[in-house]
Amino acid sequence: MGALADGQRARSSPSLSADWMDARDQPLGDRGTWGGAMAMRSFVGVAFAGVCAFGCASAAPAIPDAELDRLGEPTLAIVDRARGSLTSAEEQRDRAVRRRDEARRQLLVAEPAVEPADAHLVGARAGLDAAKASGDPGRIDLAERQLERARLFGEEELSKRDYLRRELRLREGEVSLAKRRVELARAQLEEAKLMTLRQAHDPAADRYDLGRFQASVRDRWNAFVAERERLHGEEGPTRTAFERWLALRRDLVARQGLVPARGGDGAPTQPAAPGALP
Numbered sequence: 001m002g003a004l005a006d007g008q009r010a011r012s013s014p015s016l017s018a019d020w021m022d023a024r025d026q027p028l029g030d031r032g033t034w035g036g037a038m039a040m041r042s043f044v045g046v047a048f049a050g051v052c053a054f055g056c057a058s059a060a061p062a063i064p065d066a067e068l069d070r071l072g073e074p075t076l077a078i079v080d081r082a083r084g085s086l087t088s089a090e091e092q093r094d095r096a097v098r099r100r101d102e103a104r105r106q107l108l109v110a111e112p113a114v115e116p117a118d119a120h121l122v123g124a125r126a127g128l129d130a131a132k133a134s135g136d137p138g139r140i141d142l143a144e145r146q147l148e149r150a151r152l153f154g155e156e157e158l159s160k161r162d163y164l165r166r167e168l169r170l171r172e173g174e175v176s177l178a179k180r181r182v183e184l185a186r187a188q189l190e191e192a193k194l195m196t197l198r199q200a201h202d203p204a205a206d207r208y209d210l211g212r213f214q215a216s217v218r219d220r221w222n223a224f225v226a227e228r229e230r231l232h233g234e235e236g237p238t239r240t241a242f243e244r245w246l247a248l249r250r251d252l253v254a255r256q257g258l259v260p261a262r263g264g265d266g267a268p269t270q271p272a273a274p275g276a277l278p
Contacts, residue, residue, distance in 0.1 A: 060186060060216045063193040067204045075200050082192035086185040093178035100171035107164040113157050124150035149255060156248040163241040170238050173231040180227050184220040191217055 068076060124147040131143035191213040197205035 060183070060190060060220070061208070061212045062190050063197070063208060065193075067197065067202075068193060070202065071196065071200055075196060079189070079192050079196050082185075082189040086182070086189050089178070089182045089185040093175070093182050096171070096174045096178040100168070100175050103164065103168045103171040107161070107168050110157070110161050110164050113160075118154060121147075121150045121154045149252075152248065152252045152255060156245065156252050159241070159245040159248050163238070163245045166234070166238040166241045170231070170234045173227070173234055177224070177227045177231055180220065180224040184217065184224055187213070187216045187220050 068079065124143070128140070128143040128147050131139040134140075194205060194208050194210060194213050197208075198210070
């Protein structure tokens with residue numbers, strides 16, 4: 001469930017290495033289950049654990065691409081791979097933004113349904129009071145069943161809203177994490193440029209302080225790890241909210257055979273797992 005699988009640990013050094021440069025995309029998992037949804041977050045947080053940061057205090061040192069023009073293609077292999085990792089990080093960021101926007105849209109659809117559900121419950125209670133005043137057993141039985149359905153419907157709408165609010169916070173955290181990943185990828189690309197110049201014994205390498213580049217990567221790595229841990233703390237409450245909504249929806253379906261219409265706005269009749277909003 002968590003963003004870190006058992007046995008996985010953050011590397012002690014985020015600097016450029018062959019192991020980090022060999023990182024590859026992992027399957028996203030089954031988006032129809034909570035575990036599958038969390039696989040995406042594990043992917044963002046671990047499979048590219050060496051790539052991210054945003055909002056670090058110091059500006060990242062950079063090397064103009066023109067400094068590498070003297071070097072041959074084989075020499076630039078590590079730089080090309082670092083550029084590929086940056087492109088991948090940017091694509092992940094863009095996907096995270098789209099998922100956040102979809103979560104926001106789903107919440108906007110769900111929010112207005114809570115007030116009508118409350119009004120329906122009030123009406124059902126009034127109906128039961130009227131039935132009791134009539135003394136008709138059949139009418140009382142019907143009113144009691146209508147009140148129970150109204151209560152379940154109201155609880156389901158509230159639990160749905162709670163889940164979607166938490167899901168949106170989680171998605172916003174994913175965007176922040178993805179931005180940090182992009183910034184670290186950029187810092188590691190600059191470090192790769194300097195390492196390439198040094199390995200080629202190019203005189204231009206003497207103009208740059210390796211320590212600054214390593215510190216830039218380290219700062220952005222630390223920011224990434226901190227954001228990843230914060231996001232990890234959001235997963236448990238979101239899962240609990242989702243499971244509560246799912247249980248209430250199933251109870252509602254079992255008791256009345258169908259879910260009340262949502263008013264033609266295209267809202268779903270079945271809940272979706274976190275990370276797979278309909």
